[in-house]
Amino acid sequence: MKTMWHYVMRHKWLVLINFFCVFGFILIELGLPTLLADMIDNGVMNQDTDYVKKIGLMMVAITVTGIFLNIMLAIVGARLNTRIIMSMRDDMFDNIQHFSHQEYEKLGVSSLITRTTNDAFQVMNFLGMILRVGFMTPMMFAASIVMVIRTSPPLSAFVFGAIPFLLLGVILIAKVSEPLSNRQQRNLDSINMILRENLSGLRVIRAFVNEKFEEERFDEVNTEYTNSSKKLFKLMASAQPAFFLLFNLIMVLVIWFGAVKIDAGDLAVGTLIAFIEYIFHALFSFMMFASVFMMYPRAAVSANRIQEVLDTHPSVPENNAGLDSSGIKGALHFDNVTFAYPGHSEAPVIRDVSFSANPGETVAFIGSTGSGKSTLIQLIPRFFDVTKGAIYLDGTDLRDYKLSELRKKIGYIPQKALLFSGTVKENMLFGKPDATDEEIWKALEIAQASEFISQKEDTIHEMLAEGGSNFSGGQKQRLAIARAIIRKPSIYIFDDSFSALDYKTDSALRSALKREITDATVLIVAQRISTIMHADKIVVLDEGDVVDIGTHRELLASCQIYRDIASSQLSEEELA
Incomplete structure (x- = not known):
């Protein structure tokens, strides 16, 4: 009562x-x-x-x-x-x-x-x-x-x-x-x-x-x-x-x-x-x-x-007295980060992870299923908070920023592309409410989505069914990527966001991203070696532990787990 x-x-x-x-x-x-x-x-x-x-x-x-x-x-x-x-x-x-x-x-x-x-x-x-x-x-x-x-x-x-x-x-x-x-x-x-x-x-x-x-x-x-x-x-x-x-x-x-x-x-x-x-x-x-x-x-x-x-109070609350997002450049540093899901008695899914990602760099994550890749990058927008250690953004603990301000500087593309009912334009405005049509078309072009959208009768005013079910999986992924691009964040997080794309579209999209995004920190979780082999840094995870960090060539020579993954996808000539 x-x-x-x-x-x-x-x-x-x-x-x-x-x-x-x-x-x-x-x-x-x-x-x-x-x-x-x-x-x-x-x-x-x-x-x-x-x-x-x-x-x-x-x-x-x-x-x-x-x-x-x-x-x-x-x-x-x-x-x-x-x-x-x-x-x-x-x-x-x-x-x-x-x-x-x-x-x-x-x-x-x-x-x-x-x-x-x-x-x-x-x-x-x-x-x-x-x-x-x-x-x-x-x-x-x-x-x-x-x-x-x-x-x-x-x-x-x-x-x-x-x-x-x-x-x-x-x-x-x-x-x-x-x-x-x-x-x-x-x-x-x-x-x-x-x-x-x-x-x-x-x-x-x-x-x-x-x-x-x-x-x-x-x-x-x-x-x-x-x-x-x-x-x-x-x-x-x-x-x-x-x-x-x-x-x-x-x-x-x-x-x-x-x-x-x-x-x-x-x-x-x-x-x-x-x-x-x-x-x-x-x-x-x-x-x-x-x-x-x-x-x-x-x-x-x-x-x-x-x-x-x-x-019920959120376990990751808004820090009203925290710092705002002005001046954020996107330099990330994981300092002995350990994470276990709250309320679970199992061992931590991530243990003592340390690495850095600087503006202009592309850092990729690879490992077997359940190795903690997606969990690791979900700690950056604070979907969860670290159990031990800390994540620093431009030298400041993530928890010292206002949560809403922090997330404004992150372009997150989840593994499963989620679109909302409404028009294509309305979905793009979800990333930037005041975006112009020109900015929308530019983002769609970078995401390799402009071609199939321009063929629609209503172009960017085309209606999406619930969940975007009237578009294919690859088309939904590209629209989700465009929605993040239009935001122009300091940090891009691609959580296996290229999985539904063919090799040609994947390559064209990554090339366009590289040309357009020169001063942002890009983090990519992927299962395909071809998606991450040109990354500046590749972090290899195995059951929550960082096994090795390096470039594609370095890891082929020094990391057996990475070489096993690569050998299952690449030819002998590409491995040489």
Whole structure:
């Protein structure tokens, strides 16, 4: 409740107007039975037509006012509710944007999607009920009880006798529904995870004819979600008939004993009618509040999951007091860098790595799969922080720079080229928001992408499907490279970014890069010797250790691991 209340109090004026509408509506709802009783006892029973008309007009005026207040309550409640959920989702999204890989692994991408969408939706439903009913029903119940006691203390005993049974039912339902709600949301996380994996890996699933397996896998999780939902909905559905049974039983008893008292002359007809109205408001208010209370465990589960996202602090935080990026040239120095993934008990994936990369140099990394190449270069934009040692940029520890300023000076091209839905131009502007069309075409030309983009009907305004699926793997890689080039950073990081290119395009792209990028530090992770053989420095990694550093020729002569990799790709003449 603390999470929801925190967001509700951000909109104090709307809450105040909501409360005013509720209070006015209660006065009107309880005023009508009082006027009705007065009309019957003093007007109808005395056959005073003028008095009946007078009270009738007052009731009409009060009813119209009540309708207006009810409409206002709905409008204010809806506005307040939507603003609260908008703020909640904005805060979650903003916090998620600053998460490092560690937080994504901890919470899970599918779970984060569920928390931002379905959990927020559950909270929105609950708040909608609270703002319309939750404020109104306690006050309506309290006021109705006062009126019940004032009108007929003997008959009020039936109401007080029913309250313990109502309370017991509400508490039992709330206790049973909380674990069911927890299980339901976890099952929804699993559904999202399987659906996300299935849609992303659809071609692989079809290639291995595994559709049946995936259907069974999804059906298993979906069945679990359905079963937990059935139990929850059955529980909620059984509450209302039970409440109405008790409600109707009380009404029968009140009417029965009220009729006896009227017959004995101890109670007026109008007073009994008003009493029935008061009881109706009292019990109906309690029942509505009970419905809200029964919704609370489910909303509380969702609110706690949302709060967990909001309370999760990034393990690589922004250094607001750090240095800015002005004057960064791009000289890198790894000083005995060791790294182990946070929360894992395995040995470090990188151990005591030391090397330097200066502006104008191209430094390449090669090694067997799992040797730590990609992990090593991901430490530079601080996707992770080093466990031991330090990385220096222009003689200053990376951690002493503002994180956002540091990343502005890095052009990172990941192993898997990721493009966003939108036009080619919009994807290029992702690298430099104020880039001109001329700069875009220049970057595309360097990345060897201008030819196939110019052949498109809309050229740089060509729409990309989700993930760039309407382009080939090699085309997506070249667009991702162009997006980094247009930024003109001080450090370029190519994480096996040439793997989908043919040898001719690879060679042409690297030649264009060499001509255009003369004062930047270029880091290349690659599996192909032909991609890195002309690098100024090649770092050979093996199981997280630096085996050797040198040029292509030097390593062929001194490093057996490098020679083994080279011999598997190059001819004897090229090795000589």
